[in-house]
Amino acid sequence: MAAPHLAALGFERPWFALALLLPLVLLWLARRAARPEALHTSAFELWLRVRLARPAQAAHARRTLPLSWVLYALGLAALSVGLMQPRPARGDTARPLRVVVDRSPSMYLADGARTRWAAALAAFEAQADAWPALRGAADGVLWVDAGADPPELVLARWPPADWAAAPRAPRAALDWARHDAAGVVFLSDDAEALAAAATRSAGWVASGGAAVPGPVGRRGALRVDWDGGALVEREDAQGAARVSIDRALDAELARFARVWTAARGLLAVEDAPAPAACELALVVAPGAAGDELELGREGWSARARVLGSGCAAAAGCEPWLRASDGRVLVSRCPGRVEVALDGLRTPAEEAAAFAVSWGGLFDAALLPAPGVVTLDERRAARAGIREPLAPPTDPEIEQRAARWRAACFLAAAACVAAAFALVRLPARAARG
């Protein structure tokens, strides 16, 4: 631990500095107690002569404080400093405010002209400067899209402009408690959900919003709308969602993809000019067919040749099937499945397991149709605001401050124990 520099030292509870008077009073009392007994003597002149004859002796004739009293005073001083809660000065520890944003589809529902996202941002801007707890925060805001995989962090005065639009990929529900810390503010639309998270330190701004009727699902060419009370199926002018199937895709897999597409009421498109515009794109990894290997998961097994070196790592994608040597054979991203297999052969008795497994993969990767938001997200949300408890700090600095406090209390205990031993041990020895 680096030695604390005094100028860089601050105190959480500086009013406990008054307790530092206690050791001073103790030392003053000790000094009084150490004063020798006063006695009148008519031989005062004789004592003066004695002192003049022994000046060196007289110089240190008085006021040696007992070590035990000094230790008690030191212990009290250390205790007082510990109670003041020393910590690195705020300037050293200040961190930018951390705003964890909710980018679920409900945040982008428009209640009139303004989305809940915009309303939440405006409420945050109006509120943040008024929170005393945030005055120690450094300039800037660390915006955190905790729903992204991996979470996206941006240090700026305002969140990136593209965050103002709903992300194409569906988001997992946020675990607010995971982000609960000093100097954190949650930005969402539903105060009830935030309150239910029972966080302790983080504050929040919830925009709230009225219910927004609209599409809540899609089945083939039909769209399911919520009109505020009931669900109504309507023909969708956009038609069914499209699945782009790479022409180079393994024949076995391509055949299964078409079956799955038909079962879901989707439209299979081979070599779509813009696969990214489709709700799902099944693409083949580049590279020539290489070694053949045994693979499988979820109850099915197969033999296939690996294309090139497998799937390339991409942001937001996760491996779905790996070779024993670690190569990624199949990866999944929102709206995209990349396959690095060719010549796939599956035993007939494992066909069912194969279909369930790959069907689940396609379902998970399939993007929702534009404008479709679940019914729960379309319901009305309650607005609310809660102030964070403290400005943001560096956890490492916090740990250091905690160590300082512990050191103070430890020093206090050691001093008192040593003083106690100094007083008690000679007395015990004398009794013995």
Add this chain to the structure above:
Amino acid sequence: MAPAREAGLELACPAVRLAADWLARAEACVLRLAATSARREGGGSSSLSGAGGEFIGHRPYRRGDDPRLVDWSVTARLGQPWVRVLRREARERWAVLLDTSASMGVGPPGKLQRAAELAGTLALFGASRGAEVALLASDGSEFRMARRTARELRGLRAFLEARRAAGRTQALDLVARRPALRPATRLFLISDPFAWKPRELAALGARARAWHALQLLAPHELVPPAAPALDWRDPESPRALELELDGATRAAYARELAAELARWSAHARRHGGRHGVWSSALPFEAILRDAFGA
């Protein structure tokens, strides 16, 4: 120089409280002094005995009178004891100087208390020998007695109990202010050794046939207490001095005190006086026995 500051410490024993039996004890002591004096009168070696004297008359017997002075013929004729009065006794004028300066309030036991007991006993003894006794306190007050009447005895007790240890000793002022001292044939000074200089007492007692210095010290002035350090205070000034009392310091003090007392003794021998130092812890009877062999 020593650090000077306000003393702020009350004197331990500033007052005189004579015990109820003090007069009885003093009278008993007077009897012993008289007996001693009479025993030695022939030899002339007692410090309190005179050189004998011419017969000048009779007076009624008083308690403490030497039985050998009883004139048995007159006693038989008159039916009550009468004693012979000698010229020496008729001429005796005793002066008992009682130091009541603040330094006499040091104790316990208080030096002024013991000094008052001594002064009163000496006054009683002088009166018992027919001398005119002047009890002079350094605070300027005085008391005279010659006949030891009940009134005089009450006055003596009241005078002694009214004394308070206070102020500084002004020995030379006392000499100048007290013509009563000039005719004194016997002079007693009861004080501590540091209030007076030997030459001051010698000047005071120059006209007297004899002078005695009975000097008192509190026990802690004779031997410093067994404390590692002490804050010494001057009772007559605001001076204070804190000193560590190690062995060397104690030895140095003992040497200084011995030298001071030796100066007194030498001076007394040179000028025909007698000098002695006692602890205030001793009863006054013991001090008088030691001083006068009573």
